[in-house]
Amino acid sequence: MDTNVVQFFKLVFLLFFPCMWTPHDAQWVHVSSTGISSAGDSINPGDTLNSSTYIVSEKGTFALGFFHRIDSTTTTTETYLAISEMAEADQILPFNLFVWFGSRDRPIVNNSVMLTLDNNGTLKIVQKGGDPIVLYSPPQPTKNTVATLLDSGNFILKEVQSNGSIKRVLWQSFDYPADTLLPGMKLGVRHKTGQTWSLTSWLTDEIPVPGPLALEWDPKGYQLIIKQYGVIYWTSGVLRGKTFKNISPEVTSMYDFIIVSNEDEDSFTYVNSNQSQRSEWLLTTMGQLKDLKGQDIARADYCYGYNTNGGCQRLKQPVCRHHGDIFDLRTGFLVAGDFSANYDSSLGISDCRAICWNNCGCVAFTSWFPNDTGCRFWTDGPQALGVATSSSRPS
Numbered sequence: 001m002d003t004n005v006v007q008f009f010k011l012v013f014l015l016f017f018p019c020m021w022t023p024h025d026a027q028w029v030h031v032s033s034t035g036i037s038s039a040g041d042s043i044n045p046g047d048t049l050n051s052s053t054y055i056v057s058e059k060g061t062f063a064l065g066f067f068h069r070i071d072s073t074t075t076t077t078e079t080y081l082a083i084s085e086m087a088e089a090d091q092i093l094p095f096n097l098f099v100w101f102g103s104r105d106r107p108i109v110n111n112s113v114m115l116t117l118d119n120n121g122t123l124k125i126v127q128k129g130g131d132p133i134v135l136y137s138p139p140q141p142t143k144n145t146v147a148t149l150l151d152s153g154n155f156i157l158k159e160v161q162s163n164g165s166i167k168r169v170l171w172q173s174f175d176y177p178a179d180t181l182l183p184g185m186k187l188g189v190r191h192k193t194g195q196t197w198s199l200t201s202w203l204t205d206e207i208p209v210p211g212p213l214a215l216e217w218d219p220k221g222y223q224l225i226i227k228q229y230g231v232i233y234w235t236s237g238v239l240r241g242k243t244f245k246n247i248s249p250e251v252t253s254m255y256d257f258i259i260v261s262n263e264d265e266d267s268f269t270y271v272n273s274n275q276s277q278r279s280e281w282l283l284t285t286m287g288q289l290k291d292l293k294g295q296d297i298a299r300a301d302y303c304y305g306y307n308t309n310g311g312c313q314r315l316k317q318p319v320c321r322h323h324g325d326i327f328d329l330r331t332g333f334l335v336a337g338d339f340s341a342n343y344d345s346s347l348g349i350s351d352c353r354a355i356c357w358n359n360c361g362c363v364a365f366t367s368w369f370p371n372d373t374g375c376r377f378w379t380d381g382p383q384a385l386g387v388a389t390s391s392s393r394p395s
């Protein structure tokens, strides 16, 4: 086949920032990296956790504290209460695996901030010059509470008896997942309250505010699904015994699945077959679901266009796109060509791809802003595309 014709149908996804596929990294700081030590694994009534302290779970697996994200391109700092997996016991850095955020959709701009548990059992983030962010407030004042970070990565607020034993769990961070599923966390729905448990991707690899992609448990279909803005892009296929049709058995053999289906809830949980190993499932900004070893669980990042492999769903296609059309990831600069910009900084890269795919005039896209938000679309003919310097698949 004539290569020019192939070029014509190939759409080029230009990537100016090769670092985009690396894990969340060093722009994150916690003041304690300058030497302040941890304050146990719990917060008691009257205690506060300020921006220079943190708590660490008993065996040193997870830390909870305030983390500052410094955006070098806009020089803004945002502060988040977060739980980070710790690299090794006794070593607080690097804090690069954030598994939970206390106020993910409401970053704190003022870094004069504290987490408090008061004598009535209210757990909240208090910030200077802003409203408090209440994580939990009991219906009636509740004495004898304690908030503890567990080695599972769950931060629980419990009511205790006077002898110290647990009376009940009032609130837990596992009920509010971010982009990471840890062993013991649920996906699904609690019928009584209508509360759903699902993962939501970050907006970009550096910005943890909720992005467009979600991982859910579909109790009717008895399967896992990945959605973008409510549209199903990928399904695992029905869970039969220990396997899902569209997940490699090599991956599923490492886990045991617990399905609960009763009047209280419908939920999916995984645990490690080997209990002494750590694991987590991470939903990336492009829709890849991968485990801690980097193994693929799902590739919803390939689910666009006519691809129906590996669990990708058939989506309605614009008439101008054809079988075999795919985006080809390129690194480099496009020197020529007409482009348009979308300055909406709530758009992430998977939004740009969806917009470009559905706009018949679009031949290539990348982010607009240096922080990987917004979109740039090329509307030029294929002759302009030859200048990209190298080509590779997203990892």
Ligand SMILES: *[C@@H]1O[C@H](CO)[C@@H](O)[C@H](O)[C@H]1NC(C)=O
Pocket: 050, 051, 052, 053
């Ligand atoms: C944070 O709390 C610790 C321990 O209570 C205290 O030593 C430190 O001065 C506090 N830092 C700030 C900035 O308030």
Ligand SMILES: *[C@@H]1O[C@H](CO)[C@@H](O)[C@H](O)[C@H]1NC(C)=O
Pocket: 118, 119, 120, 141
């Ligand atoms: C605790 O609850 C009591 C009774 O509702 C109220 O008077 C008091 O102000 C509350 N304390 C705090 C710290 O909110």
Ligand SMILES: *[C@@H]1O[C@H](CO)[C@@H](O)[C@H](O)[C@H]1NC(C)=O
Pocket: 109, 110, 112, 128, 129
């Ligand atoms: C942070 O808090 C201080 C003290 O209340 C206030 O003067 C300042 O305006 C706040 N900054 C922002 C960005 O809200």
Ligand SMILES: *[C@@H]1O[C@H](CO)[C@@H](O)[C@H](O)[C@H]1NC(C)=O
Pocket: 161, 162, 163, 164, 165
């Ligand atoms: C603690 O007290 C509760 C109720 O008073 C009792 O049921 C429980 O057995 C006690 N636990 C221990 C470890 O003593």
Ligand SMILES: *[C@@H]1O[C@H](CO)[C@@H](O)[C@H](O)[C@H]1NC(C)=O
Pocket: 274, 275, 276, 277
């Ligand atoms: C479980 O994992 C631990 C830690 O990686 C390893 O030492 C052990 O051999 C594993 N056990 C089995 C039965 O695979």
Ligand SMILES: *[C@@H]1O[C@H](CO)[C@@H](O)[C@H](O)[C@H]1NC(C)=O
Pocket: 071, 073, 074, 076, 207, 345, 369, 370, 371, 373
């Ligand atoms: C990303 O950059 C744009 C443009 O500078 C800015 O408006 C936006 O607030 C930034 N987003 C975040 C979350 O920092």
